[in-house]
Amino acid sequence: MLFTKLLTLLATLLLPCVAVASSAAGAPHLDGAALSSIWVLPFACMLLSIAILPLVAPHFWHHHFGKISLFWALCFLVPFTVKFGFSLALYETLHALLLEYFPFIILLLTLFTVAGGVRLTGSLVGTPVINTLILVIGTALASWMGTTGAAMLLIRPLLRANAHRKYKIHSVVFFIFLVANIGGSLTPLGDPPLFLGFLQGVDFFWTTKHMLLPMLFTATVLTGIYFILDTYLFGKEGRPSPEGADACGGEKLGLDGKVNLILLIGVIGAVLLSGMWNPHVEFNVYHVHVELQNVVRDVLLLIITGLSLKLTDNECRRLNDFNWFPIQEVGKLFIGIFLSMIPAIAILKAGKDGALASVINMVTDTNGEPVNVMYFWLTGILSSFLDNAPTYLVFFNTAGGDAAHLMGDMASTLLAVSAGAVFMGANTYIGNAPNFMVRAIAEDQGVKMPSFFGYMAWSFGILIPIFLMVTFIFF
Numbered sequence: 001m002l003f004t005k006l007l008t009l010l011a012t013l014l015l016p017c018v019a020v021a022s023s024a025a026g027a028p029h030l031d032g033a034a035l036s037s038i039w040v041l042p043f044a045c046m047l048l049s050i051a052i053l054p055l056v057a058p059h060f061w062h063h064h065f066g067k068i069s070l071f072w073a074l075c076f077l078v079p080f081t082v083k084f085g086f087s088l089a090l091y092e093t094l095h096a097l098l099l100e101y102f103p104f105i106i107l108l109l110t111l112f113t114v115a116g117g118v119r120l121t122g123s124l125v126g127t128p129v130i131n132t133l134i135l136v137i138g139t140a141l142a143s144w145m146g147t148t149g150a151a152m153l154l155i156r157p158l159l160r161a162n163a164h165r166k167y168k169i170h171s172v173v174f175f176i177f178l179v180a181n182i183g184g185s186l187t188p189l190g191d192p193p194l195f196l197g198f199l200q201g202v203d204f205f206w207t208t209k210h211m212l213l214p215m216l217f218t219a220t221v222l223t224g225i226y227f228i229l230d231t232y233l234f235g236k237e238g239r240p241s242p243e244g245a246d247a248c249g250g251e252k253l254g255l256d257g258k259v260n261l262i263l264l265i266g267v268i269g270a271v272l273l274s275g276m277w278n279p280h281v282e283f284n285v286y287h288v289h290v291e292l293q294n295v296v297r298d299v300l301l302l303i304i305t306g307l308s309l310k311l312t313d314n315e316c317r318r319l320n321d322f323n324w325f326p327i328q329e330v331g332k333l334f335i336g337i338f339l340s341m342i343p344a345i346a347i348l349k350a351g352k353d354g355a356l357a358s359v360i361n362m363v364t365d366t367n368g369e370p371v372n373v374m375y376f377w378l379t380g381i382l383s384s385f386l387d388n389a390p391t392y393l394v395f396f397n398t399a400g401g402d403a404a405h406l407m408g409d410m411a412s413t414l415l416a417v418s419a420g421a422v423f424m425g426a427n428t429y430i431g432n433a434p435n436f437m438v439r440a441i442a443e444d445q446g447v448k449m450p451s452f453f454g455y456m457a458w459s460f461g462i463l464i465p466i467f468l469m470v471t472f473i474f475f
Contacts, residue, residue: 027287028088030342032350039343042076046340047385050333050430051452065329069336076340092342094288100390101338103298104192105331108148108433110267110301110308112327115152117260117312119320122253125242126162128230131171132223134158135178139219142183143190143208145264146271151180151434153264156320159445164242167233169449172442173458174226178219180434181426185215185419188275189268191432193383193392193421198275200396201403202414210415211422214474218423221466257316263304270300326440330433337430344386348394360398370399372475376416380424380467384431392421416475423467427459428452 053061081089142150184190188198274297281292347354363374383391406414425432
């Protein structure tokens with residue numbers, strides 16, 4: 001598999017760095033206050049490439065998006081190395097790869113492989129009731145098996161159920177809204193920002209208690225809008241039935257590849273293990289501290305991936321329209337995103353001393369009190385374009401970083417940061433990893449999905465008014 005070879009090659013290239021594990025004083029440090037906004041340009045160009053090139057040069061993009069991603073990463077790394085030196089550039093690259101990109105892509109690879117081995121059998125027909133039911137089930141599952149796991153489990157059944165329908169784009173868009181984002185609001189398992197909060201000391205069920213009402217409100221409104229829209233479009237199509245519906249061989253509704261459901265439990269266990277078990281053992285890879293529990297988690301996830309491939313019948317995956325292109329696309333694009341994003345995150349971490357000081361200042365009033373409305377919107381807007389996990393952590397620390405205090409006197413502030421990071425990851429394709437994967441799978445199944453800006457027209461037109469209502473009601 002090409003993607004596995006790519007990971008192996010990167011790991012091979014990085015292994016010699018272990019021998020360079022420094023005993024010198026202190027790790028290299030990137031001071032975000034020393035960076036001007038010009039350093040964010042490669043990241044901005046990376047986003048514009050994702051937005052524009054599939055529209056103006058689709059054939060070129062399809063065959064070269066990996067090279068384009070690498071190009072923008074190098075547009076940051078090369079001048080950064082010249083300006084700040086090889087040592088700092090190597091440290092920042094390893095930090096992004098070892099602590100962020102590799103854990104991120106390994107988890108996605110595992111969920112993609114395991115969920116892709118579960119096939120819903122039988123003749124499920126995409127009526128408004130059935131489609132809405134799939135969205136509701138996916139939304140409920142997302143907090144307990146992760147937005148990625150729930151999305152990968154249910155996107156193919158949704159697409160197959162609607163294969164005979166003329167209008168399908170809206171179903172995939174609302175699926176991204178609900179299953180790939182908002183559904184993951186209730187536990188640290190649901191979405192990476194909440195898992196980071198859990199690692200920082202936020203109680204496991206704090207999010208369940210405090211995010212429940214905002215999540216139910218948002219999900220209920222979205223589900224209602226979807227049902228009305230799908231009912232209208234279903235009628236406009238003439239209430240179609242799939243051709244050959246009576247010739248499905250009498251196959252009953254059921255699940256094939258059920259062993260993968262057990263493996264999904266293993267994925268949840270591996271992720272929980274890394275958050276609850278701390279042996280206080282770490283490896284120093286050129287000043288980057290890699291903790292043993294995270295290494296164990298990633299090894300377990302790779303073992304689960306291998307078991308899924310070994311134990312799932314190839315015919316089951318074939319009938320499930322499973323192929324490796326979606327995870328390859330996400331892997332290649334996000335390595336460029338993670339690397340070119342380094343200066344943007346550093347500038348944000350610099351707080352009031354950085355080039356984005358005006359943004360940080362907006363979350364505190366003249367009396368030094370938190371402005372929860374701004375915490376919600378700034379965390380959300382930045383999470384729409386940056387990785388929502390580090391964005392959550394930036395504003396978590398801006399609010400004081402003390403989990404006990406944030407869960408108590410500042411519970412509304414922590415709620416604003418949590419809701420902004422999770423909810424508004426739905427605003428763009430890159431706001432949350434499963435968004436891109438769902439889009440890639442849908443396009444692979446022949447659904448002509450909206451462009452980057454086209455999707456934003458959907459999200460801004462539907463989600464922003466709902467988020468304004470959330471602001472008024474809860475913040």
